Amino acid sequence: MIKQVYFVGAGPGAADLITLRGKRIIEGSDVIIYAGSLVNPELLNYAKQGVEIYNSAYMTLEQVLEVMKKSAEAGLTVCRLHTGDPSLYGAVREQMDALDELGISYESCPGVSAAFGAAAAMDIEYTLPGISQSLVITRMAGSTAVPPKENIESWASHGATMAIYLSTGMLGELTERLIAGGYSADTPAAIIYKATWPDEEYYRCRLSELEKTAADHGITRTALILVGEAIAPKDYEKSKLYDRDFETEFRPAASGSGSVK
Numbered sequence: 001m002i003k004q005v006y007f008v009g010a011g012p013g014a015a016d017l018i019t020l021r022g023k024r025i026i027e028g029s030d031v032i033i034y035a036g037s038l039v040n041p042e043l044l045n046y047a048k049q050g051v052e053i054y055n056s057a058y059m060t061l062e063q064v065l066e067v068m069k070k071s072a073e074a075g076l077t078v079c080r081l082h083t084g085d086p087s088l089y090g091a092v093r094e095q096m097d098a099l100d101e102l103g104i105s106y107e108s109c110p111g112v113s114a115a116f117g118a119a120a121a122m123d124i125e126y127t128l129p130g131i132s133q134s135l136v137i138t139r140m141a142g143s144t145a146v147p148p149k150e151n152i153e154s155w156a157s158h159g160a161t162m163a164i165y166l167s168t169g170m171l172g173e174l175t176e177r178l179i180a181g182g183y184s185a186d187t188p189a190a191i192i193y194k195a196t197w198p199d200e201e202y203y204r205c206r207l208s209e210l211e212k213t214a215a216d217h218g219i220t221r222t223a224l225i226l227v228g229e230a231i232a233p234k235d236y237e238k239s240k241l242y243d244r245d246f247e248t249e250f251r252p253a254a255s256g257s258g259s260v261k
Contacts, residue, residue, distance in 0.1 A: 002077070003077075003105045003106050003107040004068075004071075004072040004077065004078065004104050004105050004106065005068055005072065005077075005078045005080060005099060005104060005105070005106040005107075006025045006029070006077070006078065006079050006080065006106065006107055006108075006109060007080045007082060007086045007090075007092050007095070007096075007106060007107070007108045007109065008022045008025050008026065008079055008080065008081050008082065008086070008108075008109045008111065009022060009082060009083075009084060009085040009086050009109060009110050009111015009112070009113075010022070010034070010035075010039045010040065010043055010081050010082060010083055010084070010111055011040075011083075011084065011111045011112040011117070011196070012083075012084055012112055012113065012114040012116070012117030012118075012195045012196045012197075013040050013114075013117065013194055013195060013196040013197035013200070014040070014117070014196040014197065015040050015042040015043050015045075017112050017117065017196055018043060018111065018112075019109060019110065019111065019112075021109050022109045022111060023046050025079050025109055026043065026044075026046040026047055026079055026081070027046050027047065027048060028048070028077060029047065029048075029051060029077045029078060029079035030051060030052065030071065030076035030077050030078070031051065031052045031053075031054070031067065031071045031076050031077070031078045031079070032044065032047055032051055032052070032053050032054070032078075032079045032081055033054045033056050033059075033064055033067060033068070033078065033079070033080050033081065034053070034054070034055060034056065034079075034081035035056050035057065035081065035082055035083050036055035036056065036057040036058075037057040038083035038084075038222070039081055039082070039083050040197070043081065052071075052076075054067055061091075061094065061095070061098075064080075064095065065095065065098050065099075065102075068080070068095075068099065068104060069102055069104065072102075072104045080092075080095065082111070083111075084111055084112065084113040084114050085110050085111040085112065085113040086108055086109075086110070086111065087108075087110070088113050088137065088165070089139070089165060089166065092108070113137075114163075114165070114192075114195050114224050115135070115137060115163040115165075115224060115226075117195040117196040118163070118190075118192040118195040118202065118224050118226065120196070121192065121195055121196060121200060121202055122190060122192070122202055122204075122226075122231075124190075124226070124230065124231060125230065126161045126163075126228075126230050127161070127230070128229075128230045128233055128236040128237075129236060129237040129238070129239055129240075130235070130236050130237035131228075131229045131230050131233050131236045132159070132160050132161045132228055132229065132230045133160075134158065134160035134161065135160065135161050135162075135163060136155045136158070136160050136161070136162045136163070137162075137163050137165065138150065138152070138155055138162065138163075138164055138165070139164060139165045139166040139167055140152065140164070140166070140167035140170050140173070140174055142166060142167075142170075151177075152164075152174065152177040152178060152181060153177050153178075153180050153181035153182075154181065155181065156177070156178045156179075156180075156181025156182045156183050156227075157181050157182045158182075159182060159183070159228070159229075160228060161226070161227070161228035161229075161230045161231070162178075162225075162226070162227045162228055163224060163225070163226055164224070164225040164226075164227065165224060167225060168191070168214065168219060168220060168221050168222070168223040168225070169220060169221065171210050171211040171214055171225070172211045174210070174225065175207060175208060175210050175211060178207060178227060179207065179208070183207055183227060183228075184207070185206065185207055185208035186206050186207070186208070187206065187207040187227060187228065187229065188204065188206070188207075188227075188228065188229060188230075188231035188232035188233075189204070189205055189206060189207045189209075189210050189225065189226060189227045189231060190202060190203065190204045190205070190225070190226040190231050191203055191205070191210060191213055191214050191217075191219060191223050191224070191225055191226075192223060192224045192226065193217075193219045193222060193223045194222050194223070195224060201217060201219070203217060204231065204232055207227060210225065
């Protein structure tokens with residue numbers, strides 16, 4: 001069933017990191033409302049001729065919903081193009097609830113989030129055996145509050161890999177709180193500016209050097225912070241998935257001679 005509104009994840013920046021499904025939705029939409037402050041405008045090149053385009057960076061929620069409502073009433077298909085994946089810091093729930101009240105149908109299309117674009121750029125595996133098997137995605141409180149139980153110190157106490165969004169302007173406080181929570185000052189860290197964009201920059205450092213590293217390179221926004229031993233592992237265990245002596249549903253364990261039966 002064709003929906004009236006599609007929430008599409010634009011990916012972390014590079015125009016070719018949108019999903020095939022997301023690209024098809026852009027190509028078939030009559031109206032596109034895109035988050036112009038973060039979405040790569042090159043993605044608009046996939047749109048058909050005559051499409052109506054709105055930049056939501058200059059719009060309120062009410063204005064976005066009005067465009068959706070008028071478009072749906074006119075029988076037009078709307079693509080709401082969000083940065084990364086809409087489910088992460090996308091403010092999509094409030095739009096969906098409003099569309100439910102208006103009786104307008106919608107569907108979501110996932111996208112590649114910045115944490116995964118950053119991992120690809122830096123050749124990082126977040127979940128290394130013997131190092132970390134968890135990835136915490138969180139943020140510092142800013143204009144949007146963070147629930148008290150989700151404070152930085154509590155996440156740091158687990159020692160897991162962390163990807164911290166929307167916090168570049170608070171690196172001094174972030175560092176102090178991460179260390180207070182349990183990370184050592186020498187814990188590997190990284191700052192990634194505009195992951196996967198043509199002007200991408202990334203720098204590895206120690207946790208205690210995060211604020212200085214950002215300042216040295218003039219990074220004040222549009223960056224992701226990574227923290228944890230997996231960012232620059234000194235030692236880790238190999239995965240059992242391809243271990244010759246580990247039997248799986250698809251592969252028996254190797255014999256003593258070293259051959260696979």
